[in-house]
Amino acid sequence: MTTSYAGDRTTGFASPASDVIEGPIDLSEVLSLSKPNRYPVRVSGTSFSSRCVMNGDVLIADTAGVPASGQLVIASASGQIILAELRNDHGRWLLISGNGSSQPLYVDPARDVEIWGTVTALVRTEV
Amino acid sequence: MFGLIDCNSFYCSCQKAFDPRLKHRPVVVLSNNDGCAIARTKEAKDLGIKMGDAWHLIRNMRKLEHVAWFSSNYPLYADMSRRVYEVLLDYVPRVEAYSIDEMFLDLSGFHEDLSVVCEQIRTAVDQITKIPTCVGWGPTKSIAKLANYIAKDRPELEGLCDLSASNVREKYYRNLPVSEVWGIGRRLAPRLHDAGIRTIQNFVDADEAFIRKIMSVTGVRLQAELRGENCLPLSEAPSQRKGMVCSRSFGSMVTDYTSMREAICTFTSRAAEKLRAEDLECGHLTVFIQTSPHRRQDEWYAPQVSLSFPPTNNTFSLVKHATRLLHAIWKDGFRYIKAGVGLNELAPSNRQHSLFVQEDEQKSRASDVMDVINRKFGQGTLNLLGAGIQKKWAPRQNMRSPRYTTDINEIMVATTF
Numbered sequence: 001m002t003t004s005y006a007g008d009r010t011t012g013f014a015s016p017a018s019d020v021i022e023g024p025i026d027l028s029e030v031l032s033l034s035k036p037n038r039y040p041v042r043v044s045g046t047s048f049s050s051r052c053v054m055n056g057d058v059l060i061a062d063t064a065g066v067p068a069s070g071q072l073v074i075a076s077a078s079g080q081i082i083l084a085e086l087r088n089d090h091g092r093w094l095l096i097s098g099n100g101s102s103q104p105l106y107v108d109p110a111r112d113v114e115i116w117g118t119v120t121a122l123v124r125t126e127v
Numbered sequence: 128m129f130g131l132i133d134c135n136s137f138y139c140s141c142q143k144a145f146d147p148r149l150k151h152r153p154v155v156v157l158s159n160n161d162g163c164a165i166a167r168t169k170e171a172k173d174l175g176i177k178m179g180d181a182w183h184l185i186r187n188m189r190k191l192e193h194v195a196w197f198s199s200n201y202p203l204y205a206d207m208s209r210r211v212y213e214v215l216l217d218y219v220p221r222v223e224a225y226s227i228d229e230m231f232l233d234l235s236g237f238h239e240d241l242s243v244v245c246e247q248i249r250t251a252v253d254q255i256t257k258i259p260t261c262v263g264w265g266p267t268k269s270i271a272k273l274a275n276y277i278a279k280d281r282p283e284l285e286g287l288c289d290l291s292a293s294n295v296r297e298k299y300y301r302n303l304p305v306s307e308v309w310g311i312g313r314r315l316a317p318r319l320h321d322a323g324i325r326t327i328q329n330f331v332d333a334d335e336a337f338i339r340k341i342m343s344v345t346g347v348r349l350q351a352e353l354r355g356e357n358c359l360p361l362s363e364a365p366s367q368r369k370g371m372v373c374s375r376s377f378g379s380m381v382t383d384y385t386s387m388r389e390a391i392c393t394f395t396s397r398a399a400e401k402l403r404a405e406d407l408e409c410g411h412l413t414v415f416i417q418t419s420p421h422r423r424q425d426e427w428y429a430p431q432v433s434l435s436f437p438p439t440n441n442t443f444s445l446v447k448h449a450t451r452l453l454h455a456i457w458k459d460g461f462r463y464i465k466a467g468v469g470l471n472e473l474a475p476s477n478r479q480h481s482l483f484v485q486e487d488e489q490k491s492r493a494s495d496v497m498d499v500i501n502r503k504f505g506q507g508t509l510n511l512l513g514a515g516i517q518k519k520w521a522p523r524q525n526m527r528s529p530r531y532t533t534d535i536n537e538i539m540v541a542t543t544f
Contacts (some may be wrong), residue, residue, distance in 0.1 A: 036210035037255045039532060045543030058538070063255045074541050076147035084544035097544045105544075112150060116257075 031121050037064035039117065041074055043083060048072070048098035053083065058123040065118030067093060072119035077105055078112060086115070128291060129361065130219075130232035130245060130264040131275040134211060137228035137258065138166035141207045142197050144257035145531045145539045153194045157182050160376045160522040161198050198527040206532045210256045218248050223361045231271065233361050234264055245287055265290035268359045269352035272309040273299070273327075293355060300328040300353070310349060315342065327353065367473070368407070373398040374415075374467020378523040381463045387416065388453060389515030394468040395449040396514055399442040402470065403498055408438035410472035412445060414452040419464040430456040440476055442494045446511060 008018035032038050043057045051072065053059070061074045069088040074081060075095055084095035084105075093107035093115070107113050134140060138156040143149045153170035157163065164171075164180045174191060185191060208227045215222045221233035237244055245262040252260050263274025270290050277299060278288035290296050305327055306316040318341055324330050330338075331353050338346040348358045373394040381387050391414060402409060415431035432452050439445065449468055500509045529537035 036213040040535065040538045042538050042540045043543060044540050047543040053543070055543075058535070059541070063257070064251075074539075075544075076150075077544075079148040079150070081145075081147060081539055081541045082544040083541040095544060102544055112147065114147075 027123075031060050031123070033060070037062050037117075038120075039063065040123075041081075041083075041117075045083075047101055048083060048085075050098060051085075053098075053122065054124065056126075058125070059083070059119045060121040060123065061117035062120045063117040065120060067115055067118055074116040074119065075107070076112065076114050076116050081116065083119070086118075128234040128237075128241065128264060128266060129268050129271040130234045130241075130262055131225075131268070131271040132211075132215065132230050132232060132248065132252070132260050132262045133275050133279060134228040134252075135259045135261065135279070136166055136168045137208075138197075138199065138204055139168045139171075140258045141200070141204050142195075142528055143168075144207070146528070149195055153191075154197070155194055156197045156199055157526070159199060160378060161525060162376065165199065196526050198524040200527050200530060202530045202533045203528070207256055207258065210532075211252055211258060211260075214252050214255050215248065218244070218251065221361055221363055223363055224365075229275075231268060231361055232262075232264075241291070242287060242289060249286055259286075261286045261288075263288040263290065265296070266355045267352040267357045268361070269309050269349060270296065270355065273303075273307065273353075276307055277303075296353075296355075297328065300331060301326055303327050305330045308349065308353065310345065368405070370469060370471040370473060371398055371401060372467055372469045373401075374465065374469075375522050376465045377463070377520040379519065380419075381466075381520045382461070384457055384459070386515070386520045387457065387463060387466060388450060388513060389518065390466050390520050391449050391453045391468060392446055392511055392513040393515065393518070394466070395446045396442050396511060398468055398470050399440055399445045399494065400498060400501065402440040402473070403476075403494065406476050407473045408440045408476040409445075409470040410438040410474070411435050411470070412448050412452065413469040413471070414449050414456065414466075415469075416453070416456060416463050416466040418461050422462070425462050428458065428461045432456050435472070438472070438474060438476075440494070441491045442497065442511065445470075446513065450513070 007015055007021050028034065033040070039061045041059045041061050043053055043055060043059060046055050053072070059074070067073060067086055069086060071086045073084060073086045075084050077095065085098065087094040087096050095105040095107060095113070105113050107115055139154040142154055142156065153174055154168045155164050155171045155176055156166040158165045161182055163182055164176055164178060167176050171194060174194065176185065176191070182196065186196070204227060212222055212224055212230060215230055215232060219232045219234060223231040225231055234241060234244070241264055245264060249260050249262055252258055261275055261278040263271055263276070263278045265271050265274050274288040274290040278284050278286055290299070303326060305311055305319050305324055306313070308327055308330065311319070319330065322337065324333050331350055333350070335347055335350065338350060352358050375390070375394070377390070381390065411433060413431055413433040415429070417429040418425055418427055420427060432455055434448055434452055436448060497509050531537060531539050
C-alpha cells in the first residue's frame with residue numbers, strides 16, 4: 001500500500017483518465033520564477049492602492065523588462081528601493097507617485113535614480 | 128575561442144544588488160563565523176583592508192567607520208551565481224562554471240566582432256543580476272584566464288581584454304610576471320625566478336624538459352596553451368568528487384561533550400544529505416576536533432580518527448559511526464574551536480552491493496523523507512534530535528543580510544512612492 005494517489009492504477013475499475021493525468025498547476029512556472037531575470041519583491045505602503053497594489057503584496061520584478069509609459073517599476077532612489085509608476089516626459093523617464101504624495105523624480109543614474117526592474121505580476125496570498 | 132567572465136567582488140556585488148544604500152560605501156564580506164575579510168569592494172581595498180584581515184582586529188579602526196560589514200550569505204551568492212550562469216547561456220552555447228564567480232564561455236562560431244558580443248554579455252549580466260563583470264578572451268582557456276586578469280587589472284580597458292591576436296599577447300607576455308599565469312602560484316614562482324624565468328614570455332620560451340622537471344606535464348601543457356595550442360577543453364560537468372568535508376569554526380568555544388556531539392551530528396547529517404543529492408555513497412568517515420592554535424594560554428589538542436565500513440549514504444548509519452568516533456577522541460578539559468567530518472571512498476550509490484549487509488530499509492527511506500522535507504521547507508527543518516535544537520556552538524552570523532532570492536520571508540522590500 002502506498003500513501004500517494006496513484007490515479008492510473010486503481011484497484012477496482014480501470015480509470016478512464018489514466019492516460020491524461022496532468023498534475024497540479026505550478027504557479028512558480030506560471031510566474032517564470034526560475035528565470036534569472038525574475039525577482040519577488042514585497043510591497044510596503046499604500047500609495048498604489050488606486051492600482052490595486054496593497055501593502056504586503058508580492059510583486060514579480062523583471063530586470064530584463066522593457067520599460068513603458070504607465071508601467072509600474074521597482075526603482076532605486078537616494079538609497080531606497082521604491083515602487084513607482086513610470087511616465088515618459090519628452091523622451092525622459094519620470095517616476096510618479098501613486099497618490100501624488102511625492103514630487104515626480106527623473107530617472108538619472110548620475111543622481112542615483114535608476115530603474116531596477118519592471119513589475120510583471122502581482123501575488124497576494126491573503127485576500 | 129574561449130572567454131572567461133569574472134564577477135567583480137562577487138559577494139559584495141550580491142549584497143549591493145539589493146541595497147542601493149551601499150552604492151558608494153566600502154563593503155566587506157566576512158568568512159564563516161565573521162572571522163576575516165573574504166571579499167572587498169574597490170572602496171574597501173582602497174582603505175587598506177586586505178583579504179584575510181581579522182575582523183575583530185580592524186572593526187573599530189577610525190578610518191573604517193563607514194565600512195558596511197556583512198556575514199557571508201551563501202544561499203544568496205549561490206542563487207546569484209546560478210542567475211549569472213543562466214544569463215550567459217542565453218548568449219553562448221556552452222558555459223563552464225569554474226567557480227562561484229568565474230565562468231568559461233565557448234566563443235567559437237561567432238561571426239561578429241567578439242568585443243561587441245562580450246560587451247553585450249557584460250551589459251546583460253549587469254542589467255539582469257546587477258553584478259559587474261570583466262571578460263577576457265583568447266584561443267585557449269589559459270589565455271582567456273590571463274586576458275580576464277588584464278581586463279580586471281587595467282580600468283582603461285573598460286572590463287574587456289582581447290588576447291586573440293598573437294602580437295597583442297606577446298606585448299603582454301613580455302611585461303607581465305610569470306606569477307600571473309593560471310596555476311603558477313606563490314610556491315612555484317620563486318623556483319622559476321631562480322632559473323631566470325621572470326616574465327610570461329620567459330616561461331613560454333623556456334626549455335620544455337626543464338619545465339617538465341619542475342612542474343611535470345602540467346607545466347608543459349601550460350606552455351602550449353600560452354602559445355595558443357588548445358589543451359584544456361571546456362568541461363560542462365564537474366568531475367566526480369573524491370571526498371567531501373563539512374566543518375565549521377564555532378561561534379563560541381565548545382567545552383562540553385553534548386554540544387560537540389550536536390555539532391558532529393549536524394555536520395554528518397548535512398554531508399549525508401549532500402551525498403544523497405549527488406547519488407553517492409561513502410565507505411570511510413573521519414572525525415576531527417581542534418582547540419585554537421592561536422590561544423597560547425590553552426593547551427593544544429587536535430585529534431582525528433577514521434573508520435571504514437560498508438558503503439552507505441544513510442544519515443542514521445553515518446551519524447552512528449561519527450558519534451562512535453567522536454566518543455573515542457573526546458577529552459574533557461579542552462576548549463574546542465573547530466570540528467568537522469570528512470567523507471571519503473565515494474562511489475555512485477547502489478543499495479545492493481553486499482549480500483551480507485542488510486541496510487535497514489526503513490532507515491534509508493527515513494533519510495529520503497528528510498531530504499524531501501528539508502528541500503521543501505528549507506535546510507534544517509527536519510533534523511535528528513542529536514543535532515541539537517539550540518545549537519549554542521553555531522557560527523556567529525550577526526550581520527547576515529536577508530536571503531533576498533531564496534526565502535519568501537526575506538525578499539527585497541519596495542516602499543510605495
